Amino acid sequence: MISLEKLTKVYGRGDSRTVVLDGLDFSVASGEIFAVVGPSGAGKSTLAHCVNLLERPTSGAVLVNGENLSRLSEKQLRVARRSIGTIFQADGLFSRRTAAANVALPLDYLGATPAETKRRVGELLERVGLSDKASSYPHQLSGGQRQRVGIARALALRPSILLSDEATSGLDPESTASIVDLLKELRDDLDLSILFITHEMDTVLQVADSVARLDHGHIVESGALVDLLRDADSDLGRALRPRRDWEAASGADGIWFVSYEGRHVRPDWVSLLGAELGVPISILGASIERINGVTVGHATLGIGGVDPARVTGALAALGLTATLDDAALRPESDELEDVA
Amino acid sequence: MIAALVPSNATVPIPDIPALVFPALGDTLIMVGIVMAIVIAVGIPLGAIVHNLAPGGLFERAVPYSILSWTVSIGRSLPFLILMASIVPFTRLITGTNIGIAAAVVPMSIAGIAFFTRIVENSLRSVPPSLVNVAKASGASTLQIIRTAQLSEAVPSIIGGITINTIAMIEYSAIAGTIGAGGIGYVAVTYGYQRFDHNVMIATIVILVALVSAVQITGDRLVRLTTPHARDRH
Numbered sequence: 001m002i003s004l005e006k007l008t009k010v011y012g013r014g015d016s017r018t019v020v021l022d023g024l025d026f027s028v029a030s031g032e033i034f035a036v037v038g039p040s041g042a043g044k045s046t047l048a049h050c051v052n053l054l055e056r057p058t059s060g061a062v063l064v065n066g067e068n069l070s071r072l073s074e075k076q077l078r079v080a081r082r083s084i085g086t087i088f089q090a091d092g093l094f095s096r097r098t099a100a101a102n103v104a105l106p107l108d109y110l111g112a113t114p115a116e117t118k119r120r121v122g123e124l125l126e127r128v129g130l131s132d133k134a135s136s137y138p139h140q141l142s143g144g145q146r147q148r149v150g151i152a153r154a155l156a157l158r159p160s161i162l163l164s165d166e167a168t169s170g171l172d173p174e175s176t177a178s179i180v181d182l183l184k185e186l187r188d189d190l191d192l193s194i195l196f197i198t199h200e201m202d203t204v205l206q207v208a209d210s211v212a213r214l215d216h217g218h219i220v221e222s223g224a225l226v227d228l229l230r231d232a233d234s235d236l237g238r239a240l241r242p243r244r245d246w247e248a249a250s251g252a253d254g255i256w257f258v259s260y261e262g263r264h265v266r267p268d269w270v271s272l273l274g275a276e277l278g279v280p281i282s283i284l285g286a287s288i289e290r291i292n293g294v295t296v297g298h299a300t301l302g303i304g305g306v307d308p309a310r311v312t313g314a315l316a317a318l319g320l321t322a323t324l325d326d327a328a329l330r331p332e333s334d335e336l337e338d339v340a
Numbered sequence: 341m342i343a344a345l346v347p348s349n350a351t352v353p354i355p356d357i358p359a360l361v362f363p364a365l366g367d368t369l370i371m372v373g374i375v376m377a378i379v380i381a382v383g384i385p386l387g388a389i390v391h392n393l394a395p396g397g398l399f400e401r402a403v404p405y406s407i408l409s410w411t412v413s414i415g416r417s418l419p420f421l422i423l424m425a426s427i428v429p430f431t432r433l434i435t436g437t438n439i440g441i442a443a444a445v446v447p448m449s450i451a452g453i454a455f456f457t458r459i460v461e462n463s464l465r466s467v468p469p470s471l472v473n474v475a476k477a478s479g480a481s482t483l484q485i486i487r488t489a490q491l492s493e494a495v496p497s498i499i500g501g502i503t504i505n506t507i508a509m510i511e512y513s514a515i516a517g518t519i520g521a522g523g524i525g526y527v528a529v530t531y532g533y534q535r536f537d538h539n540v541m542i543a544t545i546v547i548l549v550a551l552v553s554a555v556q557i558t559g560d561r562l563v564r565l566t567t568p569h570a571r572d573r574h
Contacts, residue, residue, distance in 0.1 A: 049473075052477045054473055054476055054477060078479055078480075078481065079479070081476070081477055081478075081479050082479045084477070086474075086477040086478075088470065088473070088474055088477075089470075091468055091470050092470060092471070092474050094471060094474075094488070094489070094492070094493060095493060095568065095569075096492060096493055096495065096496075096566070096567075096568055105474075105475070105478050105480075105488065106478040106479055108484075108488075109475070109478055109479045109480040109481070109484050109488075110479060137568035137569070138568075139568060139569040139572075140568075140572075153478065156478075157478075157479065
């Protein structure tokens with residue numbers, strides 16, 4: 001379990017004073033993956049550096065399993081860092097060391113015996129599925145494999161906290177998915193608290209239990225991932241699953257934006273809605289998926305000739321929220337040719 | 341002993357050239373060897389210290405950095421001949437003499453250390469700074485960081501620097517030859533230059549070219565051997 005309390009980081013003083021992190025408060029429970037997203041410049045890397053104690057916060061605290069790490073001496077800090085494993089962005093491997101030697105680094109620093117190191121490294125490489133790559137050098141590994149080595153290294157000293165600092169950035173989608181699966185597996189097996197810092201919204205959907213959006217040093221929104229996705233008013237929820245461009249509606253149909261709100265929306269809700277309203281329903285766009293065991297989704301519907309209040313009511317009864325599009329938002333394509 | 345071979349006023353007969361040139365080559369190798377041992381032993385720690393005193397280093401300190409950096413720059417900016425002449429009292433203090441190999445080693449080492457410190461600093465600068473953070477986050481002490489995340493990663497580049505530095509020291513040894521330090525340079529100057537002995541001149545040139553090439557080839561090979569991705573291709 002890791003908690004931040006009013007974590008603040010200020011660079012410079014006087015006129016050049018810049019507040020990079022402004023009173024961040026959140027905690028990541030054991031067995032939880034907490035994602036922090038934000039645009040570049042939001043303070044993500046500073047947050048990462050404050051969490052793994054590469055930088056000291058200006059004020060506030062970082063608590064790992066209840067112990068305040070931000071007030072330790074330089075020497076105690078070195079010991080404390082061992083309770084936090086960090087996975088770095090792709091360039092984090094030592095180019096002149098084999099995969100095994102990279103994984104062994106934290107053990108070497110600690111002064112583990114060669115036999116102990118060898119055994120632990122073998123265990124770790126097996127854990128991340130790279131036993132056959134022990135003697136490969138980083139340049140002989142794919143991006144995904146390099147990140148697996150990074151993960152094995154981060155786990156070498158059996159930390160209870162794992163910090164992933166843009167660990168999947170720059171990986172292809174398949175490698176990202178396999179790294180995400182590995183992290184979830186490790187989270188479950190080792191009961192880790194994982195703080196996953198990224199700028200990639202897609203990856204957040206795959207990995208996170210909870211998510212916070214960092215902007216200009218503030219957490220502007222946070223919550224459980226599925227709650228945010230089912231909240232039609234959540235900016236972060238919308239940013240995570242943006243509504244793509246939709247097909248043009250026919251004739252005078254109104255365009256409705258529908259979102260899953262309830263936990264149990266019936267899969268045949270469109271038929272039920274059509275039967276209830278007694279008019280044809282056009283599906284102009286839709287995206288539905290299961291995330292962390294809950295179905296989330298949104299759809300863009302074309303519905304004509306019904307009182308809007310009836311539509312809203314019928315959808316609400318099915319566990320969906322809806323808003324009627326005002327014409328300004330309609331895509332330009334529904335001008336002429338697609339009436340057919 | 342070299343002088344004994346020299347009949348005044350005459351060129352050295354070709355069969356006698358090896359007896360003149362090879363011992364001189366040996367002197368050069370001893371001189372450059374001793375100097376490079378000192379240069380590496382002092383220059384690597386010094387380069388690492390300068391690099392880490394610099395802004396962004398592990399123990400960033402503006403004033404000590406400026407002082408060290410300026411000292412190194414002064415050492416680098418003096419032409420070797422002038423450096424050598426200007427520190428004669430210091431050389432005599434240390435070695436008790438101002439001629440011969442011992443006397444040449446002092447100014448060569450000073451010039452070599454200044455040169456090599458910059459080379460090491462430059463090599464360390466080319467290592468991705470993110471590795472320092474990786475080492476820190478993995479629980480490394482400052483010395484462990486310097487050893488693993490800086491020097492070890494810079495080994496190929498430092499070996500390249502040692503090659504350049506060794507060749508520069510061979511050149512300096514020739515200049516030191518003019519103050520009677522012996523070696524190939526001394527032979528080239530006294531026979532080839534002062535007596536217009538073309539045969540000796542050509543012999544020294546051939547030996548110097550061969551020596552420098554051998555150093556360069558060895559250095560290049562070592563760089564390849566210590567660079568994992570270069571090793572694959574050969």
